[in-house]
Amino acid sequence: MREMIKAKAIELLENGTVNRVLGWKAGEFFYDLTPGIFTSREEIEETFEYSVFSAANLSKYLIAESRKEGKIAVFLKPCDSYSFQQLLKEHRIWRDRVYVVGIACDGMCSMDVIRDKGITGVTAVEEDGENLKLTTLYGDKTIAKADALLERCVHCKSRKVVVFDEMIGENGEEIPDSHRFDMVEKLEAMTPEERFAFWRGELSRCIRCNACRNVCPACSCEKCVFDNDKSGIAQKAAASDFEENNFHIIRAFHVASRCTDCGECSRVCPQNIPLHLLNRKFIRDINELYGEYQAGSDMDTKPPLMNFTTDDCEPSVVYERGGKV
């Protein structure tokens, strides 16, 4: 896969399809890849890397990149392609300036997950079939890829790249039984007090680093209200519990029905806050109240919360009267 991707990147540059390529740059270790732009064969040969650690979703960079001169090639995994299409739909990316290479994916791994399994001091990783062979300061270790997967990959909703100019590898299918709502169901089964305590416990750890917001493809405002001093609610840190919750609730509402469940927010949170649960609660409610909807899955349908139809339900009515849709 890695070699095919690199060869494709070089080919697209050299045959003039694009003038630059957006991909992942090798880091100091095998796992610390950084999104980067490549403009020459040499650069690609030396520093382009694709591996189970290419988790970073490159779609959001295209908001800025597609406004630059010339066409850019990008490699999108299935989940990334939903974000990309959602941004196209919102007219944030200029489609004709991007050449999309879809890549088949069977899951991305996370160094945090590996560390959490007690394997530390990892200086090198080698993919070996279904396993990762790790060189550590404390001897060689092996871990099954399946045990090192990111949460979003354990509960992957779709292996299908939804928009591409060409594919590398065979495109996959949606995964209806991803079990991604299992934990949401558990939260729903709690009493309101228990649920409040759960979320307070999680959100009280937030350090307002804004990584979740800044990485989020759905958070593409030029200036976020929380950064805008004139908005009256600008915050750098939460002055109270109320503000702590406020940031997350506003953000969840603002991305509701546009959030593709790409999982980036949970991946990057330095405090391991399960932000995906908040988003998935919204997605589940939207599915229930407005019919099944997957943001980013097509170019035509309107996000339910950005659209009005006369048979729309009134969520408060539904819930307060105890009825369902």
Added chain:
Amino acid sequence: MKKVFAADIYKVFAKVSQKSKLYIPADDGVSQARFLPYMEGMTLTEKLNTGRSAKDLFFPQVENLLKFKVSGKQIEIVDQRDEVESFVIFGVRACDCRSFDILDNVFLYDEPADTFYKTRRANGLVITLACNAPEETCFCTAFGIDPADPAGDITAWKMADAFYFRGNTDKGNALLAELELVEADEEAAHQQQEAIRAIAEKLPFGKLDLTGFDKEHLMEKFKDPRWAELSESCLGCGTCTFVCPTCQCYDIREFNNGKEIQRFRCWDSCMYSDFTMMAHGTNRPTQKERFRQRFMHKLVYYPSNYGGVYGCVGCGRCLQKCPVHTNIVKVAKTLGGENK
């Protein structure tokens, strides 16, 4: 040197916590350790270091400064100082302990002293813990820090069967005397130290070459064209600054709930667009300038201002936490050493 059998360490914690608040690094239930107030039944983490740094206890992320209460034409100003409580923090790593020296330069020794920080420093007693298992992201040794022999009021070593303690300051010795611990041989920790140093020797960035990061090369580094590429993927989040034990910038803000106004200070981040905003706007208009500021501060400005001491302690948090894995080591390797 004093000794406490591993089985008795929680008795010691209980005794200390009867007298003053005690913080220990414990698991917070989400795959991360953090300094939590000791309570019976709590156990020490197996993790090397805490997700957030020990800085939090001396320079908290949010700190109330004062409150204004308005009634009619009267404004009442309420002093809210609460940093006067004495506390003990156990399990600080060598890197975080050195970060206090870096913060001290700014908050204690530069005039005027920050009285909030100063009071917390005076009231805090630091017990460090040598690192038995450094991680690949650790590079404290590049800054002359010895993970096998951390500083602090008391230094502790953890071995299979016991903890060993050495008092380094009067304050530390006084606490050890109060605890009435068993005497142990000075040499007890030596074997452990050797084992740690053998690992530290193998750290991939342990000998990070910082040649060229100094006052003389300030403008050269500032103008280096490679900042553009280094910063191109940076998201402008504040993660690296908020997990960093030496980041020291703050903002002063107010929160008006209609009845009273809370003035507080909170950490700020040079990665943010409104950092040090002035009337004319900002002099760091793009992420490139913001990114450059963070690393120039750590590697060039701080040493230029404080006798060559770097503003990084090599704790590796920014290496582990940056969402796009761009960090101080990548900067140093790109712009310093043989590449300078």
